[in-house]
Amino acid sequence: xxxxxxxxxxxxxxxxxITVAAACKQRLNEALGGGQPIELKxxxxxxxxxxxxxxxxxxxxxxxxxxxxxxxxGEVPEAVRTAAQMxxxxxxxQGHSV
Amino acid sequence: xxxxLSQFLQTFFEESFEGLDIMESGLLELDPQxxxxxxxxxxxxxxxxxxxxxxxxxxxxxSDFTHRMETLLDRLRAGEQTVTPEVVSALLSAVDxxxxxxEAIKAxxxxxxxxxxAAQQALDEQLxxxxxxxxxxxxxxxxxxxxxxxxxxxxGANAGSxxxxxxxxxxxxxxxxGEQGGGWHIRFEPEAHLLTTGNDPARxxxxxSDLGALTVHCESGELPAFEALDPESCCLSWDLELVTGATExxxxxxxxxxxxxxxxxxxxxxxxxxxxxxxxxxAAEPAxxxxxxxxxxxxxxxxxxxxxxxxxxxxxPAATASSGGTAAATKSKPAKAGARKxxxxxxxxxxxxxxxxxxxxxxxxxxxxxxxSMLSQIGKExxxxxxxxxxxxxxxxxxxxxxxxxxxxxxxxxxxxxxxSRLPRIVHDTSRALGKEVEFTMExxxxxxxxxxxxxxxxxLVHLVRNSVDxxxxxxxxRQAAGKPGKGKISIEAYHKGGNIIIEIVDDGRGINRDKLLxxxxxxxxxxxxxxxxxxxxxxxxFHPGLSTHDEATEYSGRGVGMDVxxxxxxxxxxxxxxxxxxxxxxxITISLPLTLSILDGQLFxxxxxxxxxxxxxxxxxxxxxxxxxxGVTGRGEVYHWRExxxxxxxxxxxxxxxxxxxxxxxxLMVIVEDEETYLGVFVDDLxxxxxxxxxxxxxxxxxxxxxxxxxxxxxxxxxxILDIAGLVEMSRGGxxxxxxxxxxxxxxxx
Amino acid sequence: xxxxxxxxxxxxxxxMVTYTLKQGGYEVTEAVDGADALAKAxxxxxxLVITDVNMPKMDGITLVRELRALPAFKFTPILLLTTESxxxxxxxxxxxxxxxxxxxxxxxDQLINTIKKVVN
Numbered sequence: 001x002x003x004x005x006x007x008x009x010x011x012x013x014x015x016x017x018i019t020v021a022a023a024c025k026q027r028l029n030e031a032l033g034g035g036q037p038i039e040l041k042x043x044x045x046x047x048x049x050x051x052x053x054x055x056x057x058x059x060x061x062x063x064x065x066x067x068x069x070x071x072x073x074g075e076v077p078e079a080v081r082t083a084a085q086m087x088x089x090x091x092x093x094q095g096h097s098v
Numbered sequence: 099x100x101x102x103l104s105q106f107l108q109t110f111f112e113e114s115f116e117g118l119d120i121m122e123s124g125l126l127e128l129d130p131q132x133x134x135x136x137x138x139x140x141x142x143x144x145x146x147x148x149x150x151x152x153x154x155x156x157x158x159x160x161s162d163f164t165h166r167m168e169t170l171l172d173r174l175r176a177g178e179q180t181v182t183p184e185v186v187s188a189l190l191s192a193v194d195x196x197x198x199x200x201e202a203i204k205a206x207x208x209x210x211x212x213x214x215x216a217a218q219q220a221l222d223e224q225l226x227x228x229x230x231x232x233x234x235x236x237x238x239x240x241x242x243x244x245x246x247x248x249x250x251x252x253x254g255a256n257a258g259s260x261x262x263x264x265x266x267x268x269x270x271x272x273x274x275x276g277e278q279g280g281g282w283h284i285r286f287e288p289e290a291h292l293l294t295t296g297n298d299p300a301r302x303x304x305x306x307s308d309l310g311a312l313t314v315h316c317e318s319g320e321l322p323a324f325e326a327l328d329p330e331s332c333c334l335s336w337d338l339e340l341v342t343g344a345t346e347x348x349x350x351x352x353x354x355x356x357x358x359x360x361x362x363x364x365x366x367x368x369x370x371x372x373x374x375x376x377x378x379x380x381a382a383e384p385a386x387x388x389x390x391x392x393x394x395x396x397x398x399x400x401x402x403x404x405x406x407x408x409x410x411x412x413x414x415p416a417a418t419a420s421s422g423g424t425a426a427a428t429k430s431k432p433a434k435a436g437a438r439k440x441x442x443x444x445x446x447x448x449x450x451x452x453x454x455x456x457x458x459x460x461x462x463x464x465x466x467x468x469x470x471s472m473l474s475q476i477g478k479e480x481x482x483x484x485x486x487x488x489x490x491x492x493x494x495x496x497x498x499x500x501x502x503x504x505x506x507x508x509x510x511x512x513x514x515x516x517x518x519s520r521l522p523r524i525v526h527d528t529s530r531a532l533g534k535e536v537e538f539t540m541e542x543x544x545x546x547x548x549x550x551x552x553x554x555x556x557x558x559l560v561h562l563v564r565n566s567v568d569x570x571x572x573x574x575x576x577r578q579a580a581g582k583p584g585k586g587k588i589s590i591e592a593y594h595k596g597g598n599i600i601i602e603i604v605d606d607g608r609g610i611n612r613d614k615l616l617x618x619x620x621x622x623x624x625x626x627x628x629x630x631x632x633x634x635x636x637x638x639x640x641f642h643p644g645l646s647t648h649d650e651a652t653e654y655s656g657r658g659v660g661m662d663v664x665x666x667x668x669x670x671x672x673x674x675x676x677x678x679x680x681x682x683x684x685x686x687i688t689i690s691l692p693l694t695l696s697i698l699d700g701q702l703f704x705x706x707x708x709x710x711x712x713x714x715x716x717x718x719x720x721x722x723x724x725x726x727x728x729x730g731v732t733g734r735g736e737v738y739h740w741r742e743x744x745x746x747x748x749x750x751x752x753x754x755x756x757x758x759x760x761x762x763x764x765x766x767l768m769v770i771v772e773d774e775e776t777y778l779g780v781f782v783d784d785l786x787x788x789x790x791x792x793x794x795x796x797x798x799x800x801x802x803x804x805x806x807x808x809x810x811x812x813x814x815x816x817x818x819x820i821l822d823i824a825g826l827v828e829m830s831r832g833g834x835x836x837x838x839x840x841x842x843x844x845x846x847x848x849x
Numbered sequence: 850x851x852x853x854x855x856x857x858x859x860x861x862x863x864x865m866v867t868y869t870l871k872q873g874g875y876e877v878t879e880a881v882d883g884a885d886a887l888a889k890a891x892x893x894x895x896x897l898v899i900t901d902v903n904m905p906k907m908d909g910i911t912l913v914r915e916l917r918a919l920p921a922f923k924f925t926p927i928l929l930l931t932t933e934s935x936x937x938x939x940x941x942x943x944x945x946x947x948x949x950x951x952x953x954x955x956x957x958d959q960l961i962n963t964i965k966k967v968v969n
Contacts, residue, residue, distance in 0.1 A: 017924075018293050018294070018329075018330055018924045019923075019924050021329035021330055022329050022330065024329070025324075025327065025329045028324070029324070029325065032324065047969070049293075049298045049300055049301075050293060050298050050299045050300045050332065050334075051293045051298075051329060051330060051332075053300070054321065054327075054329070054332070054333065054334055055327070055329050057318060057321060057334075058321055058322070058323070058324040058327045059324055061321075061323075061324065062323065062324035062325075083300050085314075086300045086303045086304055086307075086314065087299065087300055087303065087314060087316055087334070087336070088314030088315050088316035088336065089316045089318065089334075092318075101865075101868065101869050101872060101956075101957040103865065103956075103957075105864075105868075106861045106864045106865045106868075107861075109860050109861040109864055110859075110861035112860075113859055113860050113861055140905075143858075143903050143904075143905065146903050146932070147858065147859045147862075147903070149932075150859065150862065150932060150953045150954065151859055151861050151862060153953060153954030154861075154862065154865060154953060154954040154955065154956075155861070155865075161954070293924075294923070294924060295943070295946065295947075295948050296924060296925060296926035296927060296947075296948030296949075296967060297926075297948055297949065297967075298967075301966060301967065305966060330924075354949070355943075355948060355949030355950070355966075358940070358943060359943075
């Protein structure tokens, strides 16, 4: 029952694009409010667009200043990595080890 | 991907012919004084669709020609050019020309270049009318204008395939720079709403990276704090460096859809970070030869595609010319007509069916399957006490079969509007040529009839309507002198009555001159001196070969040739014609046609050992002959007093030279049948069932026999003859009592 | 599978577009005009709409406007099939909310390449 396992785990589902951006922001915002380091799960992501990447970017900045965040399993999900690379922001979306 | 576009041509032809019909009727409907914009839109849309399809399927001759029509129509609908009778005429002949072109291409024949250039010239003349006033350019200039003004590669490529033939437009000034420079720097600042348009910078950049090596720098300083972020707004901007040999136009094309949703600055990349403006003219310097590999490959692909499209466009007419060439060279025109006929025969005939009708059909098949499985189950475990169940099942099967049959017949039913479509044009052209004024109205367009009947009725209708304009309606002066409005009226109406479709053509013209017609018939020896005929019989003479009351034959209705053909055509459809006329008031021609040619509800009866069938709709009643009511009339055989009239009695055994069971009328059975309000009493030995029969053509399987419409095969395998009531009526009128079996059929069993 | 709603009043164009898209591995639903498309859009989910402009009943521009008003189609890529002769339709379409356009006449490859600009 170590306290490390109390990280907030947030599954991004299959889609992180403009159609779900508002809803996703809501969930991320709640997670940020929890105060625990946040672990994002993105292994099922199929569709990531600019709106999604932009949302992650804003989140990453807020989380880095706050509770900290990282990718579940440590690896940047493929869909996120491709889109972030294309948009020139892959460095900030690496995630910190939590 | 290779897609064979020719597979869509059949559909394209079909919809184009439909589109032409729409254009034609729309144009005819147009009143130059008060042109209806909605009609102009419809006509424009039809032309637009044909052009689009033709362009897509590589029929450049069609798309070029239609482009002219479209341009003219566009001006008319925008009110930039006035609708005049001349413009309408030019467009109508363009419609004809286009129809001819499509038919030729469909039949893989040469285009009629004379007709094409004449129609094209007529259009150009109309196009020039506004050009002189407003633009001062040749009509041809308009043609290439869109291509020339296109600043984007895509447009240029397309213009190439539609025949402008110029180098890809828009590539011009930039082309040199791109080839010399090492690539482009792109500043991309989307407006906040960009993401909501369905465009995605990530995809744009991916498209760029297909052109060369792309480096992306994201500027995220404007990105608000997470809480303040509107996740649907774009708050990022980018600086991109693309090392490529692609032209600025090619780069710009990537951003084509978002030009108005972002600031896009494209400047040539150079070794030093010199200000772009100065570098613009002299970007030659760095140009490493190795860099633009990917990019030039892209350019080649583009050109290749263009060339392929152009080649495709050229290939068809060429192929057409060569395949049609051999026949045309040796035999010229008649050969052309023959070949067309053949081609028409070859091309599969198709029918458009409302999906609702198909759904009904599928439901019925479903029921049939249920019945079948029920029956087979009964069959497997049959015992005598299940007999009732079996009978129920068979009754259900009968119902299913009948419903299925009716639904399938309904699939073949099309609205008569298809047959109507050519008529307004005929009236327009004929009345114009003869200096007559005619108001033409059509009613009952949605009345449905069998597709085959519909196709075969078109020519007779055209002929009858043309005849009404030519012979029926008088000159305006003559009408006014007779106290009638100068503008004549012709109407056509279709409706269902019983198992028939009735088509009536009514004019308010001079009517048929009964005495003149009868005089001619007597002079020609068709009617004996002293023989009196009823009005209907006299008017029917207009369908007699060689008779026409018009003194001078005209180009339009000819010399009495044709009306007999009309009658023959209608009779071949088992239909009938009836003419009523009142001098000075007009003529009404009524056509009665069966809804379908292939199945009828029949009344079966027997004469001798032969079974005959009459269509149930023609049967008025069956009765036992009262000998007191039979009488003989000189020259007209026997008649029967029935419902306050005298009905001719037909003895089939005399007509068909067979042996009956019974000769004595009195006490025997007679079926009263009707055709067009003429009645006959058919003397029969025995009345049998009523049932549906499938009509087989006697003509196709044997030869045409007067009085017989066809034959059918009965459940027990024997053949029964279906009587042609209209034919029998005519035979009874003619007073013929001779056997009418054609010469080659000699009866051996005279006893 | 990516679902596409293809709208055109011309049967041959519909056939061509549908055939090409299916060859390209997309799932296609056809509509014969704007009104038909709108009805079908309301009854289903699509990843892309590709529509002709000039159509009876409801034209392509109106269709775009109507689709954008539906929550499910707020962000869906919508492509217009415009023509050479009416370049102004592109701007009109964009203002109505269209994502982009493809200029007729086009060949199957152009169609697939254009589709790839907006969907996977």
